[in-house]
Amino acid sequence: MAANPATESSLDLSWLDLYEDATSAEPGKKGLTLKEINLGRYADTARGAGDMTYRMRGAIPRPGAQRFGPNYQSKADVWAENCLMLYEEATQRQWSSARDIPWDTLEPLPDELERAMCQLATMLTEVEFIAGDVPGQWMPFVSAQDFEAGLFLMTQIMDEARHTDVFRKRALANGGGLLAQGAGLGLRTLIEARDFTEMSVLMHVQAEGFVQSMFRMGELIGQTEADKRIFRMSAQDESRHLAFGVMHLKYVLDTEPERREEIHHYLDKAEGDAAGGGSGDVTFPPVFEALCILLGGGVDKFDEGLQKFLLLRKRQINEYVHRLTVAGLGDRRQRLGPLMAQFLDPA
Amino acid sequence: MSTGEALARAAQAAQVEIPQEARDRARELGWEDGLIELALAKGHSLQVIWQALRGGVDGKRAKEFLQGGQAAIPRDLSWMHVPTEWGIRARPKDPAMGLTIADLMIGTYGDVPDIWTNRSEIARGSYPNPVVEDMGYTIFEKALVWADCCIPLYEEAIRDRWVSATDLNWNSLEPLPHDIERAVCQFMTEHSERAYVAGALWSGWLPEISYGFIELKLFLSTVIYDLARHSEAFRKRALANGGGLGLQAPTDFSRVAREARSFPELAAILFVQDSMLYTLFSRGDEFAQNQLERDLYRLVARDRKRMLDYHIERLKHMLFKLPDRRDEQNLYFNKAESRMGKEWLDPAVSEPLAILLGGGVDNIARGREKLRELRKAQVDNYLEHLRQATFIRKHINGRLEQAAQA
Numbered sequence: 001m002a003a004n005p006a007t008e009s010s011l012d013l014s015w016l017d018l019y020e021d022a023t024s025a026e027p028g029k030k031g032l033t034l035k036e037i038n039l040g041r042y043a044d045t046a047r048g049a050g051d052m053t054y055r056m057r058g059a060i061p062r063p064g065a066q067r068f069g070p071n072y073q074s075k076a077d078v079w080a081e082n083c084l085m086l087y088e089e090a091t092q093r094q095w096s097s098a099r100d101i102p103w104d105t106l107e108p109l110p111d112e113l114e115r116a117m118c119q120l121a122t123m124l125t126e127v128e129f130i131a132g133d134v135p136g137q138w139m140p141f142v143s144a145q146d147f148e149a150g151l152f153l154m155t156q157i158m159d160e161a162r163h164t165d166v167f168r169k170r171a172l173a174n175g176g177g178l179l180a181q182g183a184g185l186g187l188r189t190l191i192e193a194r195d196f197t198e199m200s201v202l203m204h205v206q207a208e209g210f211v212q213s214m215f216r217m218g219e220l221i222g223q224t225e226a227d228k229r230i231f232r233m234s235a236q237d238e239s240r241h242l243a244f245g246v247m248h249l250k251y252v253l254d255t256e257p258e259r260r261e262e263i264h265h266y267l268d269k270a271e272g273d274a275a276g277g278g279s280g281d282v283t284f285p286p287v288f289e290a291l292c293i294l295l296g297g298g299v300d301k302f303d304e305g306l307q308k309f310l311l312l313r314k315r316q317i318n319e320y321v322h323r324l325t326v327a328g329l330g331d332r333r334q335r336l337g338p339l340m341a342q343f344l345d346p347a
Numbered sequence: 348m349s350t351g352e353a354l355a356r357a358a359q360a361a362q363v364e365i366p367q368e369a370r371d372r373a374r375e376l377g378w379e380d381g382l383i384e385l386a387l388a389k390g391h392s393l394q395v396i397w398q399a400l401r402g403g404v405d406g407k408r409a410k411e412f413l414q415g416g417q418a419a420i421p422r423d424l425s426w427m428h429v430p431t432e433w434g435i436r437a438r439p440k441d442p443a444m445g446l447t448i449a450d451l452m453i454g455t456y457g458d459v460p461d462i463w464t465n466r467s468e469i470a471r472g473s474y475p476n477p478v479v480e481d482m483g484y485t486i487f488e489k490a491l492v493w494a495d496c497c498i499p500l501y502e503e504a505i506r507d508r509w510v511s512a513t514d515l516n517w518n519s520l521e522p523l524p525h526d527i528e529r530a531v532c533q534f535m536t537e538h539s540e541r542a543y544v545a546g547a548l549w550s551g552w553l554p555e556i557s558y559g560f561i562e563l564k565l566f567l568s569t570v571i572y573d574l575a576r577h578s579e580a581f582r583k584r585a586l587a588n589g590g591g592l593g594l595q596a597p598t599d600f601s602r603v604a605r606e607a608r609s610f611p612e613l614a615a616i617l618f619v620q621d622s623m624l625y626t627l628f629s630r631g632d633e634f635a636q637n638q639l640e641r642d643l644y645r646l647v648a649r650d651r652k653r654m655l656d657y658h659i660e661r662l663k664h665m666l667f668k669l670p671d672r673r674d675e676q677n678l679y680f681n682k683a684e685s686r687m688g689k690e691w692l693d694p695a696v697s698e699p700l701a702i703l704l705g706g707g708v709d710n711i712a713r714g715r716e717k718l719r720e721l722r723k724a725q726v727d728n729y730l731e732h733l734r735q736a737t738f739i740r741k742h743i744n745g746r747l748e749q750a751a752q753a
Contacts, residue, residue: 011711012694015594016529022589031512034579037586054544055595056582059536066598068605091510091576098445098502115427125470129558130482132568136553140605144543147578154546154575157553161568162505164561165448168470172435172451178473180426187468188480191554272368283394285402286426302422306395313394338364342393
């Protein structure tokens with residue numbers, strides 16, 4: 001008779017055979033990504049009820065596990081169908097503000113242009129600082145049943161750190177410095193959010209959407225190759241954050257349509273407050289003036305810059321409404337705050 | 348027609364609703380009733396009118412402009428001349444590392460104050476707006492959070508980034524004996540959860556820390572990102588070779604970290620875990636079953652080393668600046684050691700490691716002997732890490748001592 005090691009050595013081994021199915025995820029074209037391991041009883045579609053612990057989805061519940069305090073129990077509260085893909089994309093596309101920006105291409109600029117760029121960088125380093133704090137605030141409440149959403153938020157924290165640092169670097173790299181603090185940028189609405197979906201629609205969709213539309217005009221705003229690269233690289237990251245927000249909103253509206261009016265309320269507040277500019281408001285006077293100078297090419301071309309600024313604002317608003325429409329909130333068009341509605345193209 | 352004209356006409360055509368905020372602001376600035384409507388009728392867009400209002404154009408100037416005079420958009424450009432330090436030209440000290448945040452620590456921009464007083468999200472070194480809302484930060488004291496090493500560690504973390512999906516050779520995995528594979532999977536289940544919890548906990552403290560310590564916040568962001576990657580990499584390994592996720596991790600230690608009421612308490616508690624895990628993963632070759640696991644543990648240990656470096660220097664700095672808080676730290680270490688000792692005795696924690704160290708259930712006695720050596724090394728190194736932080740822990744918690752010898 002074979003020896004029973006569990007008995008002979010006082011082994012417990014109760015953990016050894018808690019499951020019978022064998023899982024062998026295989027790498028795909030992009031390696032072994034979260035998509036490849038999202039299978040069987042480990043898949044998001046097999047998600048069970050949460051238990052207020054941090055038990056990873058698919059792990060066997062531990063008898064006597066202690067609760068950690070409230071976290072979101074419903075998948076719709078935090079989920080976006082693209083979060084697996086976005087997480088892996090984020091890990092693949094991390095970049096270095098130290099080495100991936102051609103700092104050596106910076107050249108002395110006319111004083112007014114350098115000051116305008118530094119003012120914009122001052123505002124952006126401030127905005128991105130909050131954009132890192134906000135997902136951090138919500139991480140403890142994201143259940144490990146939906147851990148991919150949590151992983152994505154952790155990549156966003158990293159992205160925003162890099163943005164905070166790259167704009168600070170830009171302000172201090174070309175003979176300038178930081179200038180006036182932003183105020184009334186609408187950032188308080190992000191940190192005031194009391195619900196994940198509220199936070200996501202205001203930060204991911206609205207604020208990061210506005211920033212993204214601006215970054216995509218970086219070829220016009222940037223005065224040097226380094227500036228343009230900063231905007232391009234940052235826009236790449238913002239696209240992920242925005243995509244998460246749009247798909248999270250879509251998931252909520254698809255699965256909990258009764259929340260539609262509640263979400264409108266959050267947007268009513270954000271569009272109405274912050275001087276009507278929304279979260280990440282670029283109409284704050286120093287930012288507005290700096291953008292007009294950069295877009296025009298100097299103080300003496302302020303009026304040309306103003307016309308381009310209005311185009312930027314138009315682009316921001318129309319892309320914002322388009323994104324909301326994609327998410328299923330197309331009726332926002334009829335409720336848009338007046339300072340935004342003036343720029344809206346006909347449907 | 349110019350773009351501006353087109354936009355202006357479009358605004359007119361749309362019969363723009365004038366927001367109450369604009370009317371209120373116009374009243375504050377002494378604009379006569381009907382002046383906004385007049386501006387709209389003259390083809391100015393609401394946005395331009397709003398910019399004038401935000402910029403403080405008073406009623407007299409607005410009226411003069413609309414009667415055919417000067418620019419309505421204020422161009423005082425006062426932000427161009429705020430008294431911040433100007434003329435900064437940061438350059439890379441080490442071309443291989445590029446332009447690092449260490450290179451930005453020049454002039455007044457390099458001053459990290461002992462006490463940061465601004466309650467807004469102002470960027471350190473920029474010119475403060477006199478009237479701003481309180482953003483709710485609670486950590487304003489450098490001694491609680493700061494370590495000089497966070498500056499180089501931030502850039503090193505970015506330089507050393509890796510990707511679990513493609514930097515590990517998943518195709519190299521080969522079937523393992525049942526007991527070994529199950530032990531690997533149980534180990535991975537535990538550590539996937541531990542990393543996720545630690546990432547969530549650090550994340551939750553980020554919004555508490557004010558901008559005065561921006562470099563520290565940047566570094567913590569890399570820690571959070573590292574922990575995300577550890578969590579998913581361990582999960583991937585559990586699901587890649589014929590096993591699965593096992594029993595969830597014990598909750599004792601993570602709960603005590605979650606219970607921390609201050610940043611220094613959290614840091615002290617995680618000091619214990621991060622020191623122990625650094626030693627564990629840096630000795631990963633002893634329990635790795637294949638090259639993939641060796642690579643994984645080596646990468647994780649490298650990341651953990653940065654966390655540990657931060658812990659040591661932060662504690663050392665805090666004890667130097669706040670010597671009256673030295674004894675208090677014993678309370679946190681004791682609590683954390685106690686929970687860790689309890690978890691080390693948990694069969695789902697100790698047995699998988701013993702099986703992996705011994706080479707199978709049949710060699711469990713040998714595995715336990717090796718585990719005792721490993722636990723001793725973890726405790727010895729932990730005490731040494733504390734010593735490096737100038738903290739002498741005279742007696743470790745009895746439960747941990749007992750668990751290390753079990």
